[in-house]
Amino acid sequence: MFKYTQIFRGTAFSSKSSKEIQVLKDYLFCINADGMIEKVVAPEDADYQELLNRYRGKENFHQLAEGQYFLPGFVDLHVHAPQWAQSGTALDIPLSDWLNTYTFPIESKFSDLNFAKEVYEDLVSTLLANGTTTSLYFATVHKEASLLLAEICANKGQRGLVGKVVMDDPEQTPEFYRDADIQTALADTEEFIIAVKELAKTTKQGVYPVVTPRFIPSCTDGALKGLGELADKYDTHIQSHCSESDWAHGYVKERFNKNDAFALHDFGLLGDKAVMAHCNFLDDEDVELFAETGTAISHCPISNAYFANSVIPVAHFHSKGVDIGLGSDVSGGFSPSLFDNARQAVMSSRMLEDGVNPSLPAEKRGVANSRITINEAFYLATAGGGESLSLPIGRLQENYAWDVQIIDTKIASAKLPIFDANENLTDIFQKIMYLVRPENILEVWVQGNKVHNRTV
Numbered sequence: 001m002f003k004y005t006q007i008f009r010g011t012a013f014s015s016k017s018s019k020e021i022q023v024l025k026d027y028l029f030c031i032n033a034d035g036m037i038e039k040v041v042a043p044e045d046a047d048y049q050e051l052l053n054r055y056r057g058k059e060n061f062h063q064l065a066e067g068q069y070f071l072p073g074f075v076d077l078h079v080h081a082p083q084w085a086q087s088g089t090a091l092d093i094p095l096s097d098w099l100n101t102y103t104f105p106i107e108s109k110f111s112d113l114n115f116a117k118e119v120y121e122d123l124v125s126t127l128l129a130n131g132t133t134t135s136l137y138f139a140t141v142h143k144e145a146s147l148l149l150a151e152i153c154a155n156k157g158q159r160g161l162v163g164k165v166v167m168d169d170p171e172q173t174p175e176f177y178r179d180a181d182i183q184t185a186l187a188d189t190e191e192f193i194i195a196v197k198e199l200a201k202t203t204k205q206g207v208y209p210v211v212t213p214r215f216i217p218s219c220t221d222g223a224l225k226g227l228g229e230l231a232d233k234y235d236t237h238i239q240s241h242c243s244e245s246d247w248a249h250g251y252v253k254e255r256f257n258k259n260d261a262f263a264l265h266d267f268g269l270l271g272d273k274a275v276m277a278h279c280n281f282l283d284d285e286d287v288e289l290f291a292e293t294g295t296a297i298s299h300c301p302i303s304n305a306y307f308a309n310s311v312i313p314v315a316h317f318h319s320k321g322v323d324i325g326l327g328s329d330v331s332g333g334f335s336p337s338l339f340d341n342a343r344q345a346v347m348s349s350r351m352l353e354d355g356v357n358p359s360l361p362a363e364k365r366g367v368a369n370s371r372i373t374i375n376e377a378f379y380l381a382t383a384g385g386g387e388s389l390s391l392p393i394g395r396l397q398e399n400y401a402w403d404v405q406i407i408d409t410k411i412a413s414a415k416l417p418i419f420d421a422n423e424n425l426t427d428i429f430q431k432i433m434y435l436v437r438p439e440n441i442l443e444v445w446v447q448g449n450k451v452h453n454r455t456v
Helices: 048-055 081-086 094-113 114-130 145-155 182-200 221-234 246-256 260-266 285-293 302-309 314-319 339-355 373-382 383-387 425-435
Strands: 006-015 021-033 037-041 059-065 068-072 074-078 130-138 159-163 206-213 237-242 272-277 296-301 325-328 404-408 441-447 449-453
Touching: 006 048, 006 373, 006 383, 006 404, 006 425, 021 048, 021 246, 021 425, 059 296, 068 221, 068 425, 074 114, 074 272, 074 296, 074 325, 074 383, 081 094, 081 114, 094 114, 114 130, 114 145, 114 441, 114 449, 130 206, 130 237, 130 383, 130 441, 145 159, 145 182, 145 206, 159 237, 182 206, 182 221, 206 221, 221 237, 237 260, 246 260, 260 272, 260 285, 285 314, 296 383, 302 339, 314 325, 314 339, 314 373, 325 339, 325 383, 339 373, 339 425, 373 383, 373 425
Parallel strands: 006 059, 006 068, 074 130, 130 159, 159 206, 206 237, 237 272, 272 296, 296 325
Antiparallel strands: 006 021, 021 037, 068 404, 404 441, 441 449
């Protein structure tokens, strides 16, 4: 009689802290029927050989081949699911033009459930193939299509946190794409929450409803107040955009005579299950409010390079005790890969620290102590995302979900430059983070279930 549903053996990389990588060489990971890591066993532990003898050769024993490694599954904290249909287009125009000319017309098409199904199925499969095991999604204003996205996540095995978007202010939203009125927006949101909670009862990896005001400029005060009350009533996650750009930050300040963070807090939209995207223009009082309430930040480095008018000071915010994870922001960010976003997070932070205006002297050009390392970017994509969502995900340790991507460094079409059989494992980790492409992701597992297998 075997105690564990599955045992995996191989070398893994996980975050020990926000700055330090833990290398688990030739470890055993013992997975229970709930898809949780029940036991992690090092080669020097007393029961290592006994477990090997008992399970090796059995169907539920998984041994990595040479050149293969475990990484935790990535946690993407900001995906506009309908915008997958426009990814890679119109990124060179101003945000307001981008929204009104491309984004709102695309999102309005999701009243057609056949179109929604085609796009959402492709997106969820694509994210899984890129190693993303958990996604925090903005859907659209359409209740039925938003529920369909949650169902697709459930069926494909991804842990999906899905929000029916609310945008009801006629002054800031187009007539062809908005909630009919406050009452409709709130009623649809409540029905959506109830339906997703029901769906979750039959889903091993979990699906979650998310209260989702698009951002303050698109919502009336009544809608924002009602959404805060619904989040409290049903204890849901919350997501929105916060202080993303000069325009958005300035608009809220003019409307409420306060910054986004405090306005959102007044409506009951901050808390330890709240994730706010971007947050480039938070001041220290805003950051302290985030830390105090447990509100997390979704850092979207590729998208920020196009639309945010600044580089977010990740290192500074982290030093203040704010949870931060990584977001692709499809399609303001062109890439569905958190590998790409982790790389950009490092590059952007170095540009902030070193400065970009060559006409200034070097000592005045940048913001000191702003750079982050690839270790920190990896943390944002994994453990930081899990902490931001208050879920036991993003680490390869006991009592966490078995959400992993198996990286193959030897695949012929995307072989990593590892020529020394005894190369330092931390160096191999860095090569993985900087060089892996989707072809290198051999398998993806969520909550102990295999959900993606690379076609060779």
